[in-house]
Amino acid sequence: MGKAITALLLATLLLSACSGNNNEDLAQGGTATAPAATAEVSAAPQEDAAGTVAPSASSSPAPKDGTEATIAPSASAAPGSSTATPPSSEPAATEIPLLYHMNKNYDIVPNEEGTDKKVVLLTFDDGPKEAEMINALMDTLDKHQAKAIFFVNGYRVKEHPELLKLLHERGGIIGNHSWDHIVLKDKSYVEVQKQIGDVQAIVKEITGEAPAFFRPPHGAGGDVGKQVAAENGMLYMTWSVGSLDWEMKEKDLAKTETLVKNVTDQLHSGSNILMHELPWTVEALDTLLTTLEGKGYSFVDPRSIELKQR
Ligand SMILES: [Zn+2]
Incomplete structure (x- = not known):
């Protein structure tokens, strides 16, 4: 009896410790949540490789035959209202042509022959955290005329709405990384x-x-x-090249070199590069982008990517 209670207490403690630690993508490399063997320097999260093949006899929301493609996104958000009255706040969408799409490996691929395929997509997860880091990241991106997606968590945005505003005003493309940074795949619809x-x-x-x-x-x-992302008109992605910045510690030496090597070791056309809003990533970014440019890569504007995977 006493034993059982102790065990239960322990389990509860462990659980709350885990869920409380939603700061970084620490598990992305391969602790608790990562299925299969993920310790290695690979990038692509295994979940999806395996996950795409009709998993557990469909839990609840039956994946309508054609998966996410069936759900028409876009217009859904605007509830009724008038037809041809574009909200004046709409910044006359500086037409960015949709030149790229994302393939099943979450790589960025040109739609047509002749479009530069030696591109990479830059992404930063788990912010917004600090104005200083955001400004430094944006300064470096500006220097290289690069755009990036910042996948933010709702609880952080709620704590610091001004940081989201800063990100947006400085030209960061905002992505959705869930509210609490929890593992979603086992949760209810x-x-x-x-x-x-x-x-x-x-x-x-x-x-x-x-x-x-x-x-x-x-x-x-x-x-x-995947279903809920599609219902919200979003392009779902994991990544194809992990910088492994989430495994680094402040005390580690040569973090810039390590980060650059982690990326260049896996680099390929269309690489979808996962990084985080972390001090050493901020510091390494200029060197990384210079290195990538030196290898002939340019940085894809996320807004030029179609919102439907194919
Ligand atoms: Zn994350």
């Missing part, structure tokens, strides 16, 4: 809907536009994450 929908709402409230990109925490969104 309703819960996932809330985790994702609440972020859409708060970002829209602050910046005027809801995110067009979704990345599940720990790369583990499952079918339910």
